Amino acid sequence: MKPAVILYKSLPDDLRTKLDAHFTVTEVNDISAETIQQHKAQFEQAQGLLGSGGKVNGDLLAKMPALRACSTVSVGYDNFDVEALNQRKVLLMHTPTVLTETVADTMMALVLSTARRVTELDKWVKAGEWQASIGPDHFGIDVHHKTLGILGMGRIGLALAQRAHFGFGMNILYNARRQHEEAETRFGARACDLETLLKESDFVCISLPLTEQTHHMIGAAQLKLMKPSAILINAGRGPVVDEQALTAALKDGTIHVAGLDVFEVEPVPADAEILTLPNVVALPHIGSATHETRYGMARDAVDNLIAALNGNVEKNCVNPQIQG
Numbered sequence: 210m211k212p213a214v215i216l217y218k219s220l221p222d223d224l225r226t227k228l229d230a231h232f233t234v235t236e237v238n239d240i241s242a243e244t245i246q247q248h249k250a251q252f253e254q255a256q257g258l259l260g261s262g263g264k265v266n267g268d269l270l271a272k273m274p275a276l277r278a279c280s281t282v283s284v285g286y287d288n289f290d291v292e293a294l295n296q297r298k299v300l301l302m303h304t305p306t307v308l309t310e311t312v313a314d315t316m317m318a319l320v321l322s323t324a325r326r327v328t329e330l331d332k333w334v335k336a337g338e339w340q341a342s343i344g345p346d347h348f349g350i351d352v353h354h355k356t357l358g359i360l361g362m363g364r365i366g367l368a369l370a371q372r373a374h375f376g377f378g379m380n381i382l383y384n385a386r387r388q389h390e391e392a393e394t395r396f397g398a399r400a401c402d403l404e405t406l407l408k409e410s411d412f413v414c415i416s417l418p419l420t421e422q423t424h425h426m427i428g429a430a431q432l433k434l435m436k437p438s439a440i441l442i443n444a445g446r447g448p449v450v451d452e453q454a455l456t457a458a459l460k461d462g463t464i465h466v467a468g469l470d471v472f473e474v475e476p477v478p479a480d481a482e483i484l485t486l487p488n489v490v491a492l493p494h495i496g497s498a499t500h501e502t503r504y505g506m507a508r509d510a511v512d513n514l515i516a517a518l519n520g521n522v523e524k525n526c527v528n529p530q531i532q533g
């Protein structure tokens with residue numbers, strides 16, 4: 210008999226066919242209390258869980274006694290209680306690498322659109338405001354040859370450094386837990402403490418995961434260290450930045466502009482004060498959202514679940530140590 214699996218994200222047809230060939234699949238909209246109650250028996254029998262979004266914690270695990278592997282269609286896994294998974298010996302699979310370049314492109318897009326005021330001036334032109342040659346009121350700031358500080362020099366940080374160094378001749382600073390030789394030798398990146406990075410960078414770019422250590426790593430005190438002309442880009446996770454402190458810093462000129470792909474609450478509430486600020490470029494968490502990359506992530510998530518439930522995990526596993 211094929212193992213039972215809960216799918217909580219729609220897949221392209223060919224990937225769904227592949228999943229069905231290996232497993233008996235129950236597709237649900239999400240993993241809310243309502244859905245779990247509605248499909249109680251299927252959740253109890255499921256050995257695998259595949260999707261993205263939603264909390265996977267001890268409460269959910271208690272309702273899924275047969276679960277052996279989770280496969281998330283994302284690289285970030287802050288919505289999983291990894292400790293609880295480890296205790297139950299449930300494998301957690303994710304999709305690093307396939308999305309790295311696309312997310313770095315998104316970050317570079319935020320760097321350029323904030324510095325050159327692309328979204329603001331687009332609205333201005335379409336509103337019919339362009340009546341004469343523009344003057345200093347509409348000038349932006351240069352990106353090339355400026356200093357770009359990267360918080361989190363992992364896969365995405367490295368791909369961003371590559372673009373900034375080779376494409377824009379930028380000086381690269383970085384802060385991570387360990388030294389990254391590749392970034393230093395290939396892109397001339399300089400490791401520094403958080404305070405130095407914040408003080409010296411023209412662009413502060415966050416590609417950090419959300420953990421207990423990174424939660425509100427950027428708050429009022431850190432924003433005060435930044436240059437008044439500095440631009441903050443966050444494509445890691447919203448709660449890495451204290452959004453209330455950021456809103457205040459953008460209002461009082463502590464920093465110049467922010468480009469945000471992620472927010473403390475997502476979707477960001479329509480009445481959030483940060484959305485009213487002219488010096489914010491806001492995106493709906495589109496870091497990896499291209500047709501090619503989202504397909505690649507879904508493909509990897511399906512392959513990851515097949516490997517995990519067949520006992521041949523070779524890559525993309527967050528907690529391989531629990532095997533055997």
Ligand SMILES: NC(=O)C1=CN([C@@H]2O[C@H](COP(=O)(O)OP(=O)(O)OC[C@H]3O[C@@H](n4cnc5c(N)ncnc54)[C@H](OP(=O)(O)O)[C@@H]3O)[C@@H](O)[C@H]2O)C=CC1
Nearest residue numbers: 285361362363364365385386387417418422444445496497
């Ligand atoms: N906006 C979007 O759509 C997307 C957002 N993301 C986010 O980007 C994150 C990073 O992805 P990826 O680059 O693949 O992950 P990696 O694991 O490759 O990189 C994470 C980096 O963060 C650093 N880091 C972790 N904790 C700390 C800390 N406490 N202090 C300083 N540095 C720290 C790591 O340091 P070290 O190298 O020293 O271990 C590493 O350099 C994801 O976890 C996710 O949250 C990812 C994809 C899309």
Ligand SMILES: O=CC(=O)O
Nearest residue numbers: 282283284285497
């Ligand atoms: O935010 C997206 C991810 O893959 O993580």
